[in-house]
Amino acid sequence: MATIRALEFFSGIGGLHFGFNASGVRGEVLESFDMNQQANDTYKLSFGKSPVSRGIDRLTAKDIEKYNANCWLMSPPCQPYTRGGKLLDDQDNRAKPLLHLLDQLEKMKTPPTYVFLENVKNFETSRSRTRMVTLLHKMGYVSRECLLAPYHFGVPNDRLRYFLMARLRSSFRGTTSAMATETTETDQNFDSEKEIIYTSWPMPAFVEEPAKSTKQHSFQSHELRHFLDIDQSQAKHYLLSRQLILERPNFRFGASERTKVVMISSCFTKAYGSHHVAGGGGLLQTLKMEQEEYDFGDSESIAELGLRFFSPTEVARIHVFPLKEELESEIDHESLTSESTTSKLPVEETLTSVRPFSPRLVRNLKGPFLRFPDKLTALQKYRLLGNSLNVWVVAELLRGVLFADHPGSPLPVYRQY
Ligand SMILES: C[S@@+](CC[C@H](N)C(=O)[O-])C[C@H]1O[C@@H](n2cnc3c(N)ncnc32)[C@H](O)[C@@H]1O
Missing domain, CATH: 3.90.120.10 (DNA Methylase, subunit A, domain 2)
Structure with missing residues (x-):
């Protein structure tokens, strides 16, 4: 199975990159993209490499394709969807870079096998989400969505966030998994409104890994x-x-x-x-x-x-x-x-x-x-x-759902105590 070659869009201080590292999944983050100077300075000091500071809304499919990445990690601005904000959704200028990325995704000759997105609670009811999920399914992805907080993973913090994980159906070839039934559903029948949004952990992975016991999904609650x-x-x-x-x-x-x-x-x-x-x-x-x-x-x-x-x-x-x-x-x-x-x-x-x-x-x-x-x-x-976001939540979702059948280290780094 191919190692993961990820791009990190809206990288900020690198929460997704840290989460990817902590997941123990084999692979690397090839490039990151953000235009906030303070975030980029922090990222450079932490990872030794500056993110690309050009606006994401100016990247073309060709620019992105040259990385030959097979995974997109994204945490776009949340203001268009934040309760208490104006809730302009796809009409908010700050939603444009995400919508632009979706347009580029559609144009890609080799779209990424894996897509991961984080946003605030409320994104799940947005037009941007419908547009994204509908596009992904049209392009041959299957998706998992959830609303989870760090306290679901044993961290005493109440930060409920929306996560979307998607994977190209073709990547399941040869797997005898629960995905077989999901993949028989035709694109025409896909109804984004009917998709389940999971609100508890563990949630179903794309592919069950027999070697992984449920014990690995249970957490001690930390004070x-x-x-x-x-x-x-x-x-x-x-x-x-x-x-x-x-x-x-x-x-x-x-x-x-x-x-x-x-x-x-x-x-x-x-x-x-x-x-x-x-x-x-x-x-x-x-x-x-x-x-x-x-x-x-x-x-x-x-x-x-x-x-x-x-x-x-x-x-x-x-x-x-x-x-x-x-x-x-x-x-x-x-x-x-x-x-x-x-x-x-x-x-x-x-x-x-x-x-x-x-x-x-x-x-x-x-x-x-x-x-x-x-x-x-x-x-x-x-x-x-x-x-930013909770690194541990990202790590668990990557390890336990999106890349559940990938070779990684036996346990993620934070579990090796
Ligand atoms: C919700 S934050 C993501 C934070 C990140 N996950 C982290 O761990 O710090 C959204 C980020 O998108 C960046 N951003 C917003 N519009 C952008 C654009 N057009 N091009 C590049 N970056 C953009 C902001 O600077 C901000 O850092």
């Missing part, structure tokens, strides 16, 4: 505290000002940290960390930990809770990006256990945690790691991370 910075000395920089809370009657927060209870952080948006928009991402409670009920109408009592934003590194960790900081956190371990330390987390437990890309695991990982240029501010990092 939010395992994703926090071990060195809490920087936490003060992320505290919400008392004034901000008092100015906002009925100020609500989405997540709190308990020592024993698993809490779920909510979806980090690209506006996260902005003091103008103190929402859309959850906050951590750092004081009065015994308090379990909140009177949101009483701003004074809320201001006493020591609420803080997650740090950019914590957001990256929750999005399961591989971070070199994990190695450094082992050094912190030494200092944190010294007598002089005042603020500390349950370090022992954190270090022995088996969450994805935990220090223990990262020690064996050669990279690439996510690295932000020094010049980026915390707000710029939040914005890039808010635009």
Whole structure:
């Protein structure tokens, strides 16, 4: 079976590339495309190669064909479909690069065997989605669609996203799989409205791999505290000002940290960390930990809770990006256990945690790691991370659904603990 030669469109800080690496599937990302300078600088620092910065809407089928790629990974802008936005869908200029790519796909002499797309919840009801799925089926693809969040995969984060995976029917030749029945359906009979959108995990792969047990699809639920910075000395920089809370009657927060209870952080948006928009991402409670009920109408009592934003590194960790900081956190371990330390987390437990890309695991990982240029501010990092995606979710979908019958490493990298 051919190794995967992927193109990564709308690459941002490389979430899809990291996900591809983590899936353990044999292959490589040949080229990436994005026009955001800060995202491209971050990508270059992480992967050692700059994405193509030319607008995707200016690429021709011929430009794309020269890569001889057999897989497209895409995470197009979500604003045309975001609830709370104008919902202009295919009439929004920001939908144009995706629609342009679909036009090029139709023109390709050798279209990619595999297509993977990520977007926000709501894309599933859009005209853009109907156009995409209808085109794929007309061109001879079969597809799987789902709405899943990191918490389905054991990561305490509520970021529901739409995923579409498609594969050319011809790639199933010789397989005796459940796909045989699906592939008998004629293109004329295809009704995009009737396609199933899976909302739980595991979902059916294109081809069942007998060697893979269901155990590989089950996850330990990781507690939010395992994703926090071990060195809490920087936490003060992320505290919400008392004034901000008092100015906002009925100020609500989405997540709190308990020592024993698993809490779920909510979806980090690209506006996260902005003091103008103190929402859309959850906050951590750092004081009065015994308090379990909140009177949101009483701003004074809320201001006493020591609420803080997650740090950019914590957001990256929750999005399961591989971070070199994990190695450094082992050094912190030494200092944190010294007598002089005042603020500390349950370090022992954190270090022995088996969450994805935990220090223990990262020690064996050669990279690439996510690295932000020094010049980026915390707000710029939040914005890039808010635009990005959960690496682990992508890795599992690639490994368990799109490439289920592909030779990969026996277990994805984050499972080798
Ligand atoms: C939802 S984000 C994708 C983020 C990415 N998956 C990641 O892990 O960071 C969409 C990206 O599309 C890029 N983009 C939007 N329009 C574009 C265009 N016409 N050409 C190239 N890139 C574009 C934006 O700069 C942004 O980084």
